[in-house]
Amino acid sequence: MGTGTELGRVRGLGSAHAGVHHWWLQRVTAVGNIVLLLWFVGSLIRLPSLDYQAVVIWLRQPVAAVPMLLLIVSVFWHFRLGVQVFLEDYLRGGTLKVAVLALNLYAVGGAALAAFSVLKIALGAV
Amino acid sequence: MASRPISPRPLSPHLSIWKWRVHMTVSILHRATGNAMAFGAVLLFLWWLAATATGPDAYATFHHVATGWFGILVGVGFTWVFFQHLLSGIRHLVMDTGEALSLAASKTFATMTIVGSVALTALTWLFIYTSKGF
Secondary structure (H helix, E strand, C coil), rough: CCCCHHHHHHHHCCEEEEEEEEHHHHEEEHHHHHHHHHHHHHHHHHCCCHHHHHHHHHHHHHHHHHHHHHHHHHHHHHHHHHHHHHHHHHHHHHHHHHHHHHHHHHHHHHHHHHHHHHHHHCCCCC | CCCCCCCCCCCCCCCCCCCHHHHHHHHHHHHHHHHHHHHHHHHHHHHHHHHHHHHHHHHHHHHHHHCCHHHHHHHHHHHHHHHEEEHHHHHHHHHHHCCCCCHHHHHHHHHHHHHHHHHHHHHHHHHHHHHHHH
């Protein structure tokens, strides 16, 4: 830690006041993704078929719908953090800000669409 | 400072001077596969879910494309992309603890992520093929 005040050094949040929050959430969501995506891929390939009815019947079960909702949060959060680092490495200034705002729109909008779709199927509205 | 010669700023040696090694490949693959999933697999995932939530007709379009030869090809591709990102991500989590950072270990585990991702992709599609056909 640099030349800040003693309190600043104790807090360890650095000049952006965020500390290792971004780094840590990337790891937390990574572990979430390992568990949830292995479950998801395993479940998908064990479905009797990829027909409409097979998918709907599967997603109507709470043991499928709830992990799917958790997966959506974990995956969309994880790529939101990862793509931000990617953009920060290659873009500067105003372009970077616009790109990260667009990324937020894509990640939050996509997660909302996915979660709404799962809920609609799971609650029997299709 | 009236007339400073305009010349390109010096850059430290980068991609051009290093001998290409497997851990460099795995490092850039981690970023490439992550972004490929963020902007590719995520869109397919959204199409699949939104089509299911919309109804049988919308789903039929997705199903037709997904089970066609091009859909299978994209599926196999993203299966490898997923396993590669998964395995190199696990490697990153291990290295975050301070382990496996020596040159030899780094190289071994980097190689294992590629061997592993190809093997897991083959096993996954072998399972799909033997249990369902196409």
